[in-house]
Amino acid sequence: MARRDAALRAMRNHDVSQRRACALVGVDPKTVRRERPPDNPDIGKAMGEIAEKRRRFGYRRIGILLERQGRTMNHKKLYRLYREEGLSVRRRRGRKRARGSRSPVPEALHPNQRWSMDFMSDTFGASRRFRILAVNDDCCRENLALIADTSISGARAARELDALLRLYGKPQTIVSDNGTEFTSKAILRWAKDNDVAWHYIDPGKPQQNGFIESFNGSLRDECLNEEIFDSLADARRKLALWRYDYNHVRPHSSLGGMAPSQARRALEQSVSSAPGALAQPETDQYQVQGLSS
Numbered sequence: 001m002a003r004r005d006a007a008l009r010a011m012r013n014h015d016v017s018q019r020r021a022c023a024l025v026g027v028d029p030k031t032v033r034r035e036r037p038p039d040n041p042d043i044g045k046a047m048g049e050i051a052e053k054r055r056r057f058g059y060r061r062i063g064i065l066l067e068r069q070g071r072t073m074n075h076k077k078l079y080r081l082y083r084e085e086g087l088s089v090r091r092r093r094g095r096k097r098a099r100g101s102r103s104p105v106p107e108a109l110h111p112n113q114r115w116s117m118d119f120m121s122d123t124f125g126a127s128r129r130f131r132i133l134a135v136n137d138d139c140c141r142e143n144l145a146l147i148a149d150t151s152i153s154g155a156r157a158a159r160e161l162d163a164l165l166r167l168y169g170k171p172q173t174i175v176s177d178n179g180t181e182f183t184s185k186a187i188l189r190w191a192k193d194n195d196v197a198w199h200y201i202d203p204g205k206p207q208q209n210g211f212i213e214s215f216n217g218s219l220r221d222e223c224l225n226e227e228i229f230d231s232l233a234d235a236r237r238k239l240a241l242w243r244y245d246y247n248h249v250r251p252h253s254s255l256g257g258m259a260p261s262q263a264r265r266a267l268e269q270s271v272s273s274a275p276g277a278l279a280q281p282e283t284d285q286y287q288v289q290g291l292s293s
Contacts, residue, residue, distance in 0.1 A: 003025045003026060003027040004027055004031050004032050006025045006027075007021040007022050007024075007025045007027050007032045008021075008032055010024065010025065011032075018032060039081065039084075040081060043066070043071055043073070043081055044081055044084065044085050046066060046069065046071065047062055047066065047081060047082060047085055047087060048085055048087065050062050050065050050066070051085075051087045055089075056089060057089070058089055059078055059079050059082035059087070060075075062078075062082065062087075063075065063078045066078075108137075108138040108139040109139060110139055110267060111137055111139050111140055111142075111168075111264055111267060111268065112137065112139075112168060112169050112170065112171045112172065113138075113139055113171070113172050113173070114137075114138045114139065114171065114172065114173045114174075114175060115135060115136065115137055115138065115144070115171040115173070115174045115175070116135075116136050116138050116174070116175045116176070116209055116211050116212035117133065117134065117135050117136075117157075117174060117175070117176045117182065117212065118133075118134055118176065118177065118209065118212045118213070118216060119131055119132065119133055119134075119152070119179060119181070120132040120134065120216055120219065120220070120224070122224050122229065122235070123229070124229035124230065124231055124232055124234065124235050125229075125230060125231060128150070128232075129150070130148055130149060130150050130232055130235060131148070131149060131150070131151065131152050132146060132147065132148050132219075132239070133145065133146075133147040133148075133152050133157060133160065134146055134212060134215060134216065134219070135160070135161075135164060136211060136212050136215050137168070137171075137260075137264070138175075138211045138212075139267070140255065140260045140261075140263040140264040140267060141211065141215070141252050141254065141255060141260045141263070142247055142260035142261060142263070142264055143215065143243055143246055143247055143260070144164050144167075144168060145160060145163075145164055146219075146239045146240070146242075146243050147160050148232065148235050148236050148239055149232070150232065152181065153181060153184070153186070154180070154181040154182070154183075154184025154185070154186040154187045155184070155186040157181055157182070157186070157187060158186045158187055158189075158190040161190060161194075162190075165194065170194060170195075170196060171196060172196070172197065173196070173197045173198070173199055174191070174196055174197070174198050174199070175199045175200075175201065175208075175209050175212075176198070176199075176200060176201070176209070177200065177201055177203075177206070177209065178200050178201075178203055182198075182200070183200075218246070219242070219246075222242065223238065223239065223242040246259075246260070247259060247260050247261045248261045248262075
């Protein structure tokens with residue numbers, strides 16, 4: 001400590017360099033590092049004042065405002081002072097924003113009044129993952145499509161929806177979560193071009209899409225957890241077999257024991273019957289209770 005003080009006195013009183021003072025006294029220069037005086041403190045203060053008012057401005061925009069005050073400098077020095085003042089703007093993470101309707105969707109009382117969509121995933125072969133896009137008609141609980149592939153983009157989902165429109169007609173509303181595929185430009189363009197209302201459930205509220213969640217549980221329990229898929233082609237074949245059984249054979253408790261395809265035919269044939277005879281309204285349209293798994 002005494003040697004450090006001696007070196008500091010020598011530097012202060014005799015105007016010698018730090019290296020020479022440390023050599024004369026015999027002390028490590030690291031212990032007597034001279035603090036560098038701040039570089040252009042007035043500019044740093046001006047930058048801080050600008051950044052306080054405009055928190056999302058980077059050093060380039062701040063530099064332009066400084067030039068308007070008559071403070072011109074090299075861009076490298078500008079950036080160095082900007083960093084020394086700790087003014088770097090923290091980049092915000094992108095947030096998914098649903099751009100569809102959030103109003104309560106009506107009860108599905110007839111086919112094509114409301115479809116629901118969701119993704120699932122599984123593996124084939126040596127733990128290769130693949131995705132499954134499921135599309136259901138909420139009225140008769142019929143599965144309209146089970147698309148399996150290693151990757152399914154929003155554009156691919158839009159093409160599959162075009163194919164379903166040719167087979168089943170146009171739905172009034174489609175319900176989905178806020179996944180990147182469903183909020184993609186391709187899906188938003190498809191919904192606008194086909195005049196289909198798209199309803200996004202609240203983030204973290206899968207119960208608001210209870211029909212497709214119930215279907216996902218059945219698919220997972222009765223097919224995905226029961227089968228081992230050797231390849232993507234094998235997975236597609238087994239999914240197609242299970243889908244046929246689900247739509248045409250498997251009884252559904254909320255449809256009075258009928259299969260979904262039977263319920264669709266009955267609804268289409270009995271146009272004059274009371275609406276909703278087969279799709280009884282729930283206490284809460286989003287609750288999964290009462291749905292068959």
